Amino acid sequence: MKYIIAIIKPFKLEEVREALGVLGVQGITVTEVKGHGRQKGHTEFYRGAEYTVSFIPKVKIEVAVDANLADRVVETIQTSGQTGQIGDGKIFVLHLEAAVRIRTGETGSAAL
Amino acid sequence: MKFPPKLRMLLTVPPVGLALTALLPSSSALAAASVNKGDTAWMIVATALVILMTIPGLALFYGGLVRTKNVLSVLMQVFICFCMVSLLWFAYGYSVAFTNGSPFFGGFSKAFLHGVDVTTLAATFSKETYLPELTYVIFQLTFAAITPALIVGAFAERMKFSAVLLFIFIWFTFAYLPMAHMVWWWAGPDAFTLSAANIDAVKAAVGDSAAADFLAKLAAATDDAAKALVLSDYSMAVNASNGWLFNKGAIDFAGGSVVHINAGVAGLVCAIVLGKRIGLGKEVLAPHNLPMTLIGACLLWVGWFGFNAGSNLEANGLTALAFLNSILATAAATLAWTTSEWMTRGHPSLLGAASGAVAGLVAITPACGWVGPMGGIVIGLAAGIVCLWAVVWLKAKLGYDDALDVFGVHGIGGILGALLTGVFVNPALGGMGVTDYLATDTSTKVLEYVFSAQMYAQVVAVLTAAILSGVVSYIALMICKVTTGIRVPEQEEREGLDIGSHGERAYS
Numbered sequence: 001m002k003y004i005i006a007i008i009k010p011f012k013l014e015e016v017r018e019a020l021g022v023l024g025v026q027g028i029t030v031t032e033v034k035g036h037g038r039q040k041g042h043t044e045f046y047r048g049a050e051y052t053v054s055f056i057p058k059v060k061i062e063v064a065v066d067a068n069l070a071d072r073v074v075e076t077i078q079t080s081g082q083t084g085q086i087g088d089g090k091i092f093v094l095h096l097e098a099a100v101r102i103r104t105g106e107t108g109s110a111a112l
Numbered sequence: 113m114k115f116p117p118k119l120r121m122l123l124t125v126p127p128v129g130l131a132l133t134a135l136l137p138s139s140s141a142l143a144a145a146s147v148n149k150g151d152t153a154w155m156i157v158a159t160a161l162v163i164l165m166t167i168p169g170l171a172l173f174y175g176g177l178v179r180t181k182n183v184l185s186v187l188m189q190v191f192i193c194f195c196m197v198s199l200l201w202f203a204y205g206y207s208v209a210f211t212n213g214s215p216f217f218g219g220f221s222k223a224f225l226h227g228v229d230v231t232t233l234a235a236t237f238s239k240e241t242y243l244p245e246l247t248y249v250i251f252q253l254t255f256a257a258i259t260p261a262l263i264v265g266a267f268a269e270r271m272k273f274s275a276v277l278l279f280i281f282i283w284f285t286f287a288y289l290p291m292a293h294m295v296w297w298w299a300g301p302d303a304f305t306l307s308a309a310n311i312d313a314v315k316a317a318v319g320d321s322a323a324a325d326f327l328a329k330l331a332a333a334t335d336d337a338a339k340a341l342v343l344s345d346y347s348m349a350v351n352a353s354n355g356w357l358f359n360k361g362a363i364d365f366a367g368g369s370v371v372h373i374n375a376g377v378a379g380l381v382c383a384i385v386l387g388k389r390i391g392l393g394k395e396v397l398a399p400h401n402l403p404m405t406l407i408g409a410c411l412l413w414v415g416w417f418g419f420n421a422g423s424n425l426e427a428n429g430l431t432a433l434a435f436l437n438s439i440l441a442t443a444a445a446t447l448a449w450t451t452s453e454w455m456t457r458g459h460p461s462l463l464g465a466a467s468g469a470v471a472g473l474v475a476i477t478p479a480c481g482w483v484g485p486m487g488g489i490v491i492g493l494a495a496g497i498v499c500l501w502a503v504v505w506l507k508a509k510l511g512y513d514d515a516l517d518v519f520g521v522h523g524i525g526g527i528l529g530a531l532l533t534g535v536f537v538n539p540a541l542g543g544m545g546v547t548d549y550l551a552t553d554t555s556t557k558v559l560e561y562v563f564s565a566q567m568y569a570q571v572v573a574v575l576t577a578a579i580l581s582g583v584v585s586y587i588a589l590m591i592c593k594v595t596t597g598i599r600v601p602e603q604e605e606r607e608g609l610d611i612g613s614h615g616e617r618a619y620s
Contacts, residue, residue: 045457046398047517048504
């Protein structure tokens with residue numbers, strides 16, 4: 001099994017989720033995060049104070065999939081999450097050692 | 113001390129700044145006194161408006177400007193300040209501000225509002241026109257309550273709550289009350305009508321024998337110059353127990369010096385003595401809720417109509433002029449700040465717009481009933497630019513952490529307004545001119561405008577407010593330092609005052 005973490009632009013979430021649904025991926029976890037890669041931040045002014053804000057709001061999605069589906073999931077996220085502008089994000093693939101469905105106790109691929 | 117004739121006239125005729133209570137003879141003796149339900153109703157409404165300025169106007173304005181972890185502490189400090197000062201006002205505040213004592217500090221004859229009831233009266237600025245004294249008590253209460261609450265902005269996010277309470281108690285007693293007394297305590301317009309028909313008011317002002325004496329002298333005066341001399345001497349006698357700044361001829365319609373310069377300088381001293389917040393210059397200390405700040409700013413603006421227009425103490429054309437100036441100056445200041453910010457820093461910000469509005473309101477406060485609309489607009493434009501300069505450049509240059517810019521907006525804005533009031537009161541510049549109360553009829557007669565004399569008076573008022581407030585603030589902080597301590601421990605400042613001082617979180 002593989003655990004896939006993707007950082008994407010917030011407004012791309014719906015598109016990515018729908019595309020993953022078409023692939024058969026039904027479980028997904030979403031977190032609001034801040035970060036930056038090579039994308040620059042911006043400057044905010046509050047009266048006399050000037051702040052350079054380097055972190056940009058992003059969304060992190062996490063999905064657990066069978067190893068044979070992983071490549072297609074990565075490709076799907078990449079195409080649906082892409083805008084072509086700087087700051088589109090990144091996808092990471094980790095090896096997933098075990099998975100358990102809490103309701104039934106199923107393990108392995110049956111839990112995904 | 114001998115003054116040249118023109119200056120003498122200016123100093124001996126009381127400038128009307130704010131309505132103040134008069135020494136009133138008993139109601140039965142005031143044959144010509146009238147209390148108008150329209151005036152009374154307006155003053156009660158104006159009072160309610162000014163209360164809204166503090167709770168929740170100022171509270172929300174400041175609340176949105178601090179970080180999430182400190183919002184409750186700021187709301188609490190403003191809210192409790194209002195409650196505390198209301199009670200102190202009843203106990204001794206009104207008496208010390210508005211009874212006879214010295215020209216610097218009143219007496220305790222009306223402590224706990226002794227002698228004040230639903231029948232007693234207070235003078236306005238018009239002859240033979242009075243208000244129920246209780247309306248004056250409540251109106252002035254709201255001014256006394258908001259002034260120390262303004263200082264909260266300077267020491268926000270790091271001061272001990274117990275120290276805040278002790279500081280406000282001391283400062284209210286020794287900085288606010290004397291300023292209110294010095295600027296606003298006077299004998300009332302009827303005391304200056306030297307005529308046989310007004311004998312009761314004359315006696316109340318200068319005593320029975322002196323009253324007879326002056327009347328005889330006036331009757332004996334053969335020409336205008338002789339009459340003027342008698343009237344001048346008479347007004348000096350009447351003025352003997354007035355507030356010191358009132359007698360100097362300083363004009364301040366709604367309290368630019370008593371409220372704004374006073375609080376502004378106190379804020380500066382507090383910011384310096386308390387020191388900078390942890391993380392200033394390194395961490396993000398940005399506002400957490402600017403919509404809340406705007407709500408507060410708008411409540412301040414609307415409530416300020418009660419503050420400025422209500423300071424006329426009557427419902428008439430001058431009230432409407434003060435109201436108009438409070439719109440035009442504020443709008444001009446907002447646009448001036450916004451435009452200047454746009455040009456110098458790239459973006460017109462909402463915080464800048466709200467701050468510009470408050471700066472304009474502060475600056476027009478002493479001027480609103482004295483200047484014409486054009487003068488008001490010029491004052492607003494100046495305030496928008498100068499206060500922006502103060503909060504962006506001056507604060508950074510001098511390095512004090514006046515967290516919410518109390519000195520930059522209220523202090524600098526108040527000083528600017530006080531000085532420009534002296535300029536634009538000039539009838540040649542559309543101003544109202546300073547009323548000549550020695551004119552025995554009730555029509556509006558104004559004194560000749562003398563620029564140097566008027567500006568001198570304004571400067572004296574500015575310096576008095578600044579020095580008194582600065583000294584009292586410093587001493588009050590030192591007292592807090594050895595009793596309650598003034599600053600919260602670093603751990604608490606890091607975690608936030610809401611949790612540390614009040615055991616609560618604002619948003620779950």
